[in-house]
Amino acid sequence: xxxxxxxxxxxxxxxxxxxxxxxxxxxxxxxxxxxxxxxxxxxxxxxxxxxxxxxxxxxxxxxxxxxxxxxxxxxxxxxxxxxxxxxxxxxxxxxxxxxxxxxxxxxxxxxxxxxxxxxxxxxxxxxxxxxxxxxxxxxxxxxxxxxxxxxxxxxxxxxxxxxxxxxxxxxx
Numbered sequence: 001x002x003x004x005x006x007x008x009x010x011x012x013x014x015x016x017x018x019x020x021x022x023x024x025x026x027x028x029x030x031x032x033x034x035x036x037x038x039x040x041x042x043x044x045x046x047x048x049x050x051x052x053x054x055x056x057x058x059x060x061x062x063x064x065x066x067x068x069x070x071x072x073x074x075x076x077x078x079x080x081x082x083x084x085x086x087x088x089x090x091x092x093x094x095x096x097x098x099x100x101x102x103x104x105x106x107x108x109x110x111x112x113x114x115x116x117x118x119x120x121x122x123x124x125x126x127x128x129x130x131x132x133x134x135x136x137x138x139x140x141x142x143x144x145x146x147x148x149x150x151x152x153x154x155x156x157x158x159x160x161x162x163x164x165x166x167x168x169x170x171x172x
Contacts, residue, residue, distance in 0.1 A: 011083050015075060016120065028067055039057055039059065066093070087106075089105050098145075102140075108132045110131045112130055114149055
């Protein structure tokens with residue numbers, strides 16, 4: 001087996017987690033083009049003060065920029081998530097400006113669940129849920145990861161090995 005602390009597996013979640021935002025964009029962008037044309041055609045110029053007219057006419061562009069920022073933030077948020085499995089612990093790194101690092105010792109892991117929704121199966125992805133006796137992270141979810149069953153088997157083997165080495169036995 002590996003030396004203690006040596007990383008055996010590094011992996012990241014898929015951008016498929018942002019599917020609802022992508023679908024919203026597919027619906028929103030044509031709607032913004034339509035809104036732009038409608039505002040330019042039917043804006044009642046007589047009732048709108050001159051100083052507000054440029055803001056109203058630029059509303060679709062402003063909404064598009066706002067949505068692009070929203071989508072960019074969530075894409076960057078998923079991009080900054082990283083998981084590592086070493087011989088001793090499961091590590092989770094996340095955060096853009098405020099980075100968070102979580103560590104779960106293998107001997108604290110109690111159970112696993114692999115979940116593969118249809119849309120994830122189409123892309124070879126799935127969710128791995130880890131149930132632990134850790135006080136800060138009793139349920140740890142890794143969503144939209146590649147080969148969740150392979151990662152489960154590797155992690156389960158490391159958990160069993162770690163428990164034998166540390167002489168830790170689960171008692172409920």
